[in-house]
Amino acid sequence: MSDQGAQRRPGGRSARVRRAVLDAALDALHEHGMEGLAVADVATRAGVHETSIYRRWGTRENLMIEALLEEAEEWGQVPDTGSLRDDLIAYAGRLVTYLTSPVGSAFDRALAASGDDPAATEARNRYWEARFARSGEIVKRAIGRGELPETTDVRLAIEMLVAPIHFKVLLTREALDPELPERIVDSLLHGLVGRGNSGEGASTA
Numbered sequence: 001m002s003d004q005g006a007q008r009r010p011g012g013r014s015a016r017v018r019r020a021v022l023d024a025a026l027d028a029l030h031e032h033g034m035e036g037l038a039v040a041d042v043a044t045r046a047g048v049h050e051t052s053i054y055r056r057w058g059t060r061e062n063l064m065i066e067a068l069l070e071e072a073e074e075w076g077q078v079p080d081t082g083s084l085r086d087d088l089i090a091y092a093g094r095l096v097t098y099l100t101s102p103v104g105s106a107f108d109r110a111l112a113a114s115g116d117d118p119a120a121t122e123a124r125n126r127y128w129e130a131r132f133a134r135s136g137e138i139v140k141r142a143i144g145r146g147e148l149p150e151t152t153d154v155r156l157a158i159e160m161l162v163a164p165i166h167f168k169v170l171l172t173r174e175a176l177d178p179e180l181p182e183r184i185v186d187s188l189l190h191g192l193v194g195r196g197n198s199g200e201g202a203s204t205a
Contacts, residue, residue: 017046017048017052018056020046020047020048021042021043021046021048021053021056021063022063022066022067022070023046023067024042024043024045024046025037025042025063025064025067026067026068026071027045028041028042028045029064029067029068029103029106030102030103033102033106037060037064038060039053039054039060039063042063058117058120059115059117059120061110061113061114061115061120062114062117062120062123064106064107064110065107065110065111065114065120065123065124065127066123068103068106068107068110069123069126069127069130071103071107077094078091078134078135078137078138079091079094079138080141082145083147084138084139084141084142084145084147084148084189085185085186085189087138087141087142088138088161088181088185088188088189089181089182089185091135091138091161092161092162092165092180092181092184092185093178093181095162095165095181096165096176096178096180096181099165099166099169099176100175100176105169108166108169108170109169109170111124111127112166112170131158131162132155132158135158135161135162136154136155136158138158139152139154139157139158140154157188160188161184161185161188164180164184165180165181165184168180
């Protein structure tokens with residue numbers, strides 16, 4: 001079989017090179033952080049030419065995003081406790097834990113700062129579609145159990161859950177309070193008016 005045919009075969013040389021580069025990028029990120037990631041260093045670690053990385057990924061940011069996409073799969077596992085509230089709190093808690101890590105914070109900022117070139121757009125879309133497809137199962141199961149109405153907008157519910165967390169990481173740069181997931185979930189499920197009416201100091205008029 002020709003070299004060209006081998007490169008086209010799933011699991012062939014192309015796949016091995018891709019895996020080596022992504023692993024090298026993750027190692028470099030863990031050691032040096034986002035700012036210290038250098039394509040030349042990744043190429044040396046992976047045993048490939050620097051030009052090969054640029055030819056495939058285009059930019060340093062695109063390479064970093066794809067490498068971290070796969071690592072993000074680990075924290076993104078969806079809990080199934082049998083309770084909507086508990087599932088949402090657990091999922092949001094995992095997100096907080098990930099985004100308070102150096103690598104998670106770097107990933108979120110790199111994803112937000114990535115450009116609109118085809119490679120970056122594809123990586124960004126793939127990441128968010130995978131996130132919403134997986135986390136949306138929490139809402140779908142809750143609908144099946146009768147905890148939520150069938151008219152619930154699944155994606156909107158997840159967006160309302162994770163948006164405040166990403167907002168603090170990317171825009172206000174605030175520390176993420178460990179109790180934040182529970183506060184977000186209760187506001188999402190009950191609404192601000194409902195929480196105000198049932199909490200201390202609520203009007204009794």
